[in-house]
Amino acid sequence: MGSDVSQFSASAAGKQHNWTLAAYRYIARKRLGKNQAIDLKSIASKSWDIAPGEAAVTPPAIYLPGQMERVTGWEGKRFYPYVHPARTMEGGINALQGPTRGYLVKDVWLVDGALYKGKASHWLSQKPSRFPTVIVDNEIDRGAIYCTQNGNSWFGTWLMEDCPTYALACNEGTPVTTAPSARYPLFTQGPAYEDWLDMKPLRLRSAFFRELVLFDDMSNNRSRHARYRAMGDKLLSHVPHAPHPGVFLLRGGDGELRMLRNELELAEHLRVTRGFRVVNPLKSDVPSIIAACAGAKVVIGVEGSQLVHGVNVLQAGGCVVALQPPNRFVSYYKYLTDRDHQHFAFVVGIPEGDGFRIDIDEVERTLDLIPR
Template sequence: MFQKTSTMPMTTRPIRSTWQHRLAFERIRFRLARRFGLDVNLLNAAASVEELHPTEKIAGAPCIALPGQFERISKGGFDIDIAEEIAQLKGGPREIGPTVRYVLDNVLVSHGIIHARGRRKLFNSTIDLGSVQSPWAEYDEAGLRSSYVGCYFFGHWLADDCTTHLLAQQSGTPMSMPTPPWPNCAGYLGLFGQSYIELGRAHVRRLVLYDDIAHNEHKASRFRALRARVGSNNESRAAGRIVYLMRGRLGGAQPVGTDAYRSSFGRTIHNEAEIVEALMRQGVTIVCAETLTVPQLIAELLGARIVIGLEGSQLSHGLFTLHDKGGMLAIQPPDRLYNGYMDAMNVLGMRYGIVVGEQRQSGFHLPLGDLLRTIDLMDTKLC
């Protein structure tokens, strides 16, 4: 459902080698500006900035967790403040960022970076685009659906970039920075009725992009629109079920998503086989997203009462398939606390819970009793 710029005749103009020379000049300007301590953030030089939804401070529903879980946490992911994160998990005030629309004039896009006036905006410069350079294209106007994290992690591509798409399409055919070839992308684009042009190298006279990461009410309205598309005319075998989503290997980008990179996260559940066997005895449905097509995956998840899984990209499937009053239970490594789905669950009126493992070398052990008791606790809260 996406197309390379070289195959899209709609707004492209003849190739101009001058853009390659200008790109080299922009890179020199950027390096000099950075050396002299000048502002190199391209968004600070936007032609216009419009706040579509303001920053808010909320006190959401407390996270569902057994006593003693927070004490196991030794470290947070992505340099988060553990004490602040735990306070917010307990229901303390939490700042939800704004949704902002930026317009950039006369920019160059190359290899996941936007360049102009000695400044830049980085998306994904590490992705392997192959040895063949895409030809230069020109666009009068483009709406960008991409986020920085959506270029690296499938979960953010699905939860963030696909919702931002509904904003980007207001500027014509949405465009995307290059992303890894995650296997479920095409299926979800078809399900959502979305398509886009992938930007390789281009000159854009007017580029519209968004800061749309925060899960505020503005974004929630677009989430609900996509959830409605998923729920319409799709077969469901999961209504009222509890589902355990097994983690696959392809949630991150390449080369960031290599096995070596992923193992550094320490997200290996040493006793997962024991957990899966016990959950099956309890009547929990076990689903491995990477082995299913998107229609098959939706059928297994749509209308589920609770979705359980290791914190990571695979839980994003639950955001679009859980029952309107459902719950998500995230299994957390003790040395990598991260609650990327808590704000989305809160703003959508759903419940969020965690169960924390016990540290082991190269991973962690999840006490089965803790998991089963937390499932029971969440089930009670949902009644």
């Protein structure tokens, strides 16, 4: 890595004036509603397929009759081209997964969470500063960006999407991610995961790249499956593990509000009746979380980022059971379980105050539907 990174040189300094004008012109256009920005990937000097795309027929989710009728709200973009999530849950869809692609762009600036070249840009954060710094003190021969806007915003997305792309970045140059800031601090459990996953990225606030590689790595093809499972194997290598019935991952009041009123009651019920382990990720360190999740046949909890701790190490044939708020139905984990040869089940709650309640008997009956 040391040979690829140097202090800002005279050659880069000569281009600083041009960058400054380009960046501020872009910001001005955006604020005036005249943003005609060009995506940085579209001006790449080279692009290539890293892994091929493919097609597969999706399996159905596991759920009781009448569940979908309770759903009052959902994220429509997650179910495209379908308007309502019911069709996605039914399965039998011929899902097309695109290829994993790389893009090489030369002479690129990283400043305050955004990449620039002329009129082209690519955003790695969602809240750039009003007036970005013009101090650029790193010059990199060939870097590879693996972080994304969503991954910089949400822990679950970082672990499920950005971290698998890190392996691609290591093959293409110095793996680079944005440095933490007041708006985007490091995730509390991020360093521990990076340590166990052997991730050693270069964190930068600003830089000039002679060559920069970007990726299209959002398709759940076999390459992404293999890289994600390799991550799980690395995590499992740190803890002893044997099969056990399941783990309930508590959400509590963390993140976007999805308050399950009887969460503790349900978790205790499953602990007593089925031998599930109960974990509060907010009060546990990463080694103890992984040790508890390793070997689980079922990962259950309120739909949300905390489930990723268990999904990371869930084996083929295992099941994710999402407890869904009726006004915020999300199917993100189904796309991962479809990819990784696992099952996806859900129970939709009943509104109660500013939260919701899950029927314990419905959870029991849903668990009984999971293939052994």
